[in-house]
Amino acid sequence: MHGAEISPLMKDALVILxxxxxxxxxxxxxxxxxIIGFILVGLLVGPYGLGRMxxxxxxxxxxxITDPERLEPFAEFGIILLLFTIGLELSFNxxxxxRKLVFGLGALELxxxxxLLAAVLSMMGQYWTGAMALGLALAFSSTALVxxxxxxxxxxGRAALSMLLFEDIMIVPIIxxxxxxxPNMAEGGLGxxxxxxxxxxxxxxxxxxxxxLLLPRLFAQAARTKSxxxxxxxSMLVVIGASLVTAFxxxxxxxxxxxxxxxxxxxxxxxxxxxxMEPFKGLALGIFLITIGMGIDLFTIWDNLAMIAxxxxxxxxxxxxxxxxxxxxMGARSATATETGILMASPSETSLIVLAAASSAMxxxxxxxxxxxxxxxxxxxxxxxxxxxxxxxxxxxxxxxSLEHLDGDADTPRVIIVGFGRVxxxxxxxxxxxxxxxxxxxxxxxxxxxxxxxxxxxxxxxALREDALDKLGIARAPAVILTMDEHIxxxxxxxxxxxxxxxxxxxxxARDSFHAAELYRSGASTAVxxxxxxxxxxxxxxxxxxxxxxxxxxxxxHEKRDEYREKIQKEGALEHKPKLRTSTMxx
Numbered sequence: 001m002h003g004a005e006i007s008p009l010m011k012d013a014l015v016i017l018x019x020x021x022x023x024x025x026x027x028x029x030x031x032x033x034x035i036i037g038f039i040l041v042g043l044l045v046g047p048y049g050l051g052r053m054x055x056x057x058x059x060x061x062x063x064x065i066t067d068p069e070r071l072e073p074f075a076e077f078g079i080i081l082l083l084f085t086i087g088l089e090l091s092f093n094x095x096x097x098x099r100k101l102v103f104g105l106g107a108l109e110l111x112x113x114x115x116l117l118a119a120v121l122s123m124m125g126q127y128w129t130g131a132m133a134l135g136l137a138l139a140f141s142s143t144a145l146v147x148x149x150x151x152x153x154x155x156x157g158r159a160a161l162s163m164l165l166f167e168d169i170m171i172v173p174i175i176x177x178x179x180x181x182x183p184n185m186a187e188g189g190l191g192x193x194x195x196x197x198x199x200x201x202x203x204x205x206x207x208x209x210x211x212x213l214l215l216p217r218l219f220a221q222a223a224r225t226k227s228x229x230x231x232x233x234x235s236m237l238v239v240i241g242a243s244l245v246t247a248f249x250x251x252x253x254x255x256x257x258x259x260x261x262x263x264x265x266x267x268x269x270x271x272x273x274x275x276x277m278e279p280f281k282g283l284a285l286g287i288f289l290i291t292i293g294m295g296i297d298l299f300t301i302w303d304n305l306a307m308i309a310x311x312x313x314x315x316x317x318x319x320x321x322x323x324x325x326x327x328x329x330m331g332a333r334s335a336t337a338t339e340t341g342i343l344m345a346s347p348s349e350t351s352l353i354v355l356a357a358a359s360s361a362m363x364x365x366x367x368x369x370x371x372x373x374x375x376x377x378x379x380x381x382x383x384x385x386x387x388x389x390x391x392x393x394x395x396x397x398x399x400x401x402s403l404e405h406l407d408g409d410a411d412t413p414r415v416i417i418v419g420f421g422r423v424x425x426x427x428x429x430x431x432x433x434x435x436x437x438x439x440x441x442x443x444x445x446x447x448x449x450x451x452x453x454x455x456x457x458x459x460x461x462x463a464l465r466e467d468a469l470d471k472l473g474i475a476r477a478p479a480v481i482l483t484m485d486e487h488i489x490x491x492x493x494x495x496x497x498x499x500x501x502x503x504x505x506x507x508x509x510a511r512d513s514f515h516a517a518e519l520y521r522s523g524a525s526t527a528v529x530x531x532x533x534x535x536x537x538x539x540x541x542x543x544x545x546x547x548x549x550x551x552x553x554x555x556x557x558h559e560k561r562d563e564y565r566e567k568i569q570k571e572g573a574l575e576h577k578p579k580l581r582t583s584t585m586x587x
Contacts, residue, residue: 042293087261106166
């Protein structure tokens with residue numbers, strides 16, 4: 001008895017979903033970005049991996065994908081969803097603020113790197129039209145990978161976003177330029193380009209006006225039904241419709257997807273839409289990365305190892321150096337320029353599109369196109385590693401005030417705040433209000449630079465280093481406050497501090513009561529669970545609002561706080577129970 005035959009498309013979809021279900025939790029467990037996992041899975045189950053062995057072992061056909069072309073529409077749809085979610089995180093006001101960076105830094109980055117790469121390739125024997133096509137293709141960086149890694153709210157994220165936005169804008173003109181340079185397409189190429197540009201500009205203008213008028217009404221109707229399914233359907237309708245319209249007039253569909261996200265970001269419903277689309281973002285990225293992995297042929301790489309390695313290293317170095325120099329010339333800090341330059345060094349998924357267009361226009365030979373496709377795939381694969389390298393190098397060249405440049409009297413006892421994000425700043429404000437000296441330490445140079453500009457006493461450094469807290473004067477510190485929300489790191493810090501300083505008051509931020517109990521076991525004097533404090537604040541607010549006098553409310557809040565802390569300490573099974581504190585200082 002034979003089961004029902006599964007269509008190849010359904011089988012491929014099951015392989016993709018299965019891989020996604022394995023990669024995301026597995027790599028999250030080891031705190032490794034799933035980007036590398038998706039690419040490795042694509043390499044494993046693709047036609048150049050286990051797919052080679054399907055004819056010898058027929059059962060492998062059920063867990064491999066032998067025809068990656070069937071997944072190309074899914075990969076393209078994945079990129080569309082990614083650009084849509086990126087658009088949701090932005091706004092037109094923010095883009096307007098970035099206009100100088102987009103058309104200044106972005107234009108310089110693409111054109112300078114493209115020209116330098118073209119010059120190098122031309123000197124190596126490539127005809128000038130093909131060299132220009134390859135230079136422009138390799139000058140692109142991956143929007144799909146860089147922005148999820150960098151975010152859009154940090155100095156690195158803003159710099160990367162401005163360059164990536166200009167690259168996305170230039171995709172269509174570059175592809176048409178390659179078509180105009182084709183041996184048999186010189187006539188009419190520029191005419192087609194102008195036609196697409198004016199039609200595209202008209203469509204974008206209509207979408208912007210129509211979107212501002214129609215989208216709030218569309219999502220208001222969906223909100224009234226209180227149906228998440230209808231909200232999802234409306235979101236998909238908008239993104240797919242916008243992508244189809246821009247594709248119809250010759251623009252890239254990702255332009256429509258980005259514009260749809262920007263328009264929804266201007267409405268009051270963007271938070272709900274972003275939450276609904278979040279699960280699809282990871283799936284879309286996974287599909288795209290798996291198809292990238294499928295394009296890597298290890299045997300071809302091995303046969304041309306020296307040439308491919310040289311090409312990858314050369315492209316990465318040139319792009320990183322040029323991008324870093326341009327950022328410094330535009331006024332960026334050394335740390336920001338270093339990290340952004342290295343993160344933007346690898347080629348892009350767009351590079352594959354431009355390479356295909358150049359090959360179709362007969363500007364480069366098929367073998368040349370395949371070689372640079374492999375280089376691009378490898379570059380995409382190492383992007384997460386470049387991100388980690390960039391962060392490390394950025395810290396080594398950072399200009400933020402360090403432990404070697406402490407202000408004031410080094411012998412003054414100071415409360416030490418470890419971690420200086422939103423929570424650390426609030427604690428510093430409270431200490432300042434009561435004239436209590438403090439010093440904050442954080443390993444994020446951007447946070448330290450911002451804190452110094454705002455007048456806080458903060459220094460750059462790694463609190464886990466043996467000598468870091470000694471230089472801050474921990475031997476004389478009245479207390480140490482740990483504000484980081486990393487579960488394991490907080491416990492490690494508490495154990496280290498308690499071992500070295502048995503009498504030191506250690507106040508630690510905890511996620512919940514279970515985390516607080518673990519911190520007490522590690523030696524914390526006081527562990528403040530976020531869930532407990534938020535519940536107490538809500539209780540206080542509602543009691544006061546309904547007319548209960550403030551005095552009894554505050555007394556009951558303190559009583560309940562002490563009751564819960566005593567309970568948590570017992571759960572922590574401490575041999576020496578630390579003294580309870582009733583301070584209202586929140587983590």
